[in-house]
Amino acid sequence: MGVLDGLFRRRERSSDIARERLLTVLVHDRVKLTPELLEQLKAELSAVIARYVPTVDPDTIEVTLFRGELIDHLKAEFPLRRQR
């Protein structure tokens, strides 16, 4: 990488990074969902799902908070084990 690359490469503005990080942190702060509570939520969800869909692997469940354009949302994913 030459000197010119360094000069012309657009550096990501640190203020943009700050804003993005803050918005993400605040989604969690505002919902007051601590990591422990999130784990508890996952455990309870997997118990419920397992009653209806036995092919869900409890260890693969992902629950994430997302910041949206207008609203934030909580997204849960339940990958299914492939069956014949």
Added chain:
Amino acid sequence: MSRVITITSGKGGVGKTTSTANLGTALAMQGAKVAVVDADIGLRNLDVVMGLENRIVYDLVDVVEGRCRLRQALIKDKHFSDLFLLPAAQTRDKDAVGPEDMIALANQLRTEFDYVIIDSPAGIEGGFRNAIAGADEVLIITTPEVSAVRDADRIIGLVEAAGKGSPQLIINRIKPRMVNRGDMMSTDDVLQILAIDLIGAIPDDETIVTSTNRGEVAVLDRTSRAGRAFSDVARRIAGEQVPMPTLEDEQGVFDKLFGMLARRPRGSER
């Protein structure tokens, strides 16, 4: 109608005490009768910022515990005969007073003053709750940094939950050059995140340090940019329509050009 206004922030060191001293003085300069109250019990500082530390005899806890009358504890300012300080106790801790004491105190001060400005301690515990207990309105101070803005967001939630309405925001220590370079969040960035009304944007200014060294407040120094910005905030508090100057305009052509080069294309910004 007198107003009790509490200045708070969540995070420490963002300028609560400086703002209290400057806004109190600026309101007194406008001709109002003002009491500034140091509610940071055990960590008294408003007295040194205003240069009144040698005149303290009684303090807030003495008043609450009945060792003196309110008038005896109020210290007259060096410059304005209608500006008074009620100092915090230095040798006690925050548990020395409770919210009911602060409400009673605020109501007592209300009968004598147009404005009662309360300097809150940092944090979200008892001291902060005491400081907002007697308030009609709350001003939140933040700087354009992630930690300060995060704490401000938390505090806004607590102030609203306490039934104090939506607080107004002062963004302190803005460095226009850094904002233009894209290395500091702008007033708009912070406002968009916190979603409350802005009442002041204060530029970072070395005269705050030198005036605090001397125990003078910046609003007394006509050459201080931060002082002028605080005076504007005081006029807005009093209900005047004062335009919010864009701090970015104060910089030179070279900075502007540099800022444009460093900036990403418009479309990708948001």
